[in-house]
Amino acid sequence: MNKLFFIVALAFFLSSNTEKKLSDNKIYLQENYIKIDKTDPLYTKGRNIFKRDCAACHYIGMDLLGTAPPLGGITKLRKKDWLYKYTRNSYQMYEQGDKIAKEIRSKKSWGLMTSFPNLTDSDLDAIYYFVEKRYEMTKKGIPVEK
Ligand code: HEC
Numbered sequence: 483m484n485k486l487f488f489i490v491a492l493a494f495f496l497s498s499n500t501e502k503k504l505s506d507n508k509i510y511l512q513e514n515y516i517k518i519d520k521t522d523p524l525y526t527k528g529r530n531i532f533k534r535d536c537a538a539c540h541y542i543g544m545d546l547l548g549t550a551p552p553l554g555g556i557t558k559l560r561k562k563d564w565l566y567k568y569t570r571n572s573y574q575m576y577e578q579g580d581k582i583a584k585e586i587r588s589k590k591s592w593g594l595m596t597s598f599p600n601l602t603d604s605d606l607d608a609i610y611y612f613v614e615k616r617y618e619m620t621k622k623g624i625p626v627e628k
Contacts, residue, residue, distance in 0.1 A: 528612025531605055535598055543626045544617035549593060551586075554617030557610050566606045571597040 532542065541547070544554030556565065564582065568575055572595045576583040586592070601609070620626070 522615075524608050524611050525615055527605075528608035528610070529616070531601070531609050532612050535596070535601075536609070539593075539595070542616065543620045544613055545620050550595065553613045554620065555614070557614055565610065566603065569606060569609070570599050570601060573597065 532540075536553075539548055539550035540553050543552075545552050560568075560582070568583065572583060574597070576587055616626075
């Protein structure tokens, strides 16, 4: 009888202990996220502009298709000049026959992307820094901030 009680108590102790470990892990990820968030001004700047100008169409986790393609990894796929010009006025580039712009629009009948002629180079530096940082975080399982 005593032995049975001991086994039940041990099982209970072990299961509550693993639960605690899981939630510790969650809190750790959350703290980790907030740490990057608060101590990195470029990240914060990029996130604010992204939320204001891009997140309506491009998923902020950077890995899923929204009404626009996911942007994670884009800085490795395109040249910086192209990316900045495209963000400022993608449709003009399409109209002028830019090869990549035409290729993107030939694959799928996308809606039109808004133009952002007022974004400065430093705004765009911050946006694309945020895009790649956020993408790395998503790949590590760090949840998107609400
Ligand atoms: C109204 C919706 C909308 C908004 C807002 C928007 N986009 Fe887009 N974006 C699109 C669509 C649709 C495409 C795909 C078709 C195209 O390129 O025209 C696209 C494509 C892109 C591409 C090209 C991807 C590639 O494969 O090269 C980049 C880069 C991009 N967007 C960046 C941005 C950034 C940065 C912002 C915010 C400053 C932004 N977009 C805001 C809809 C949007």
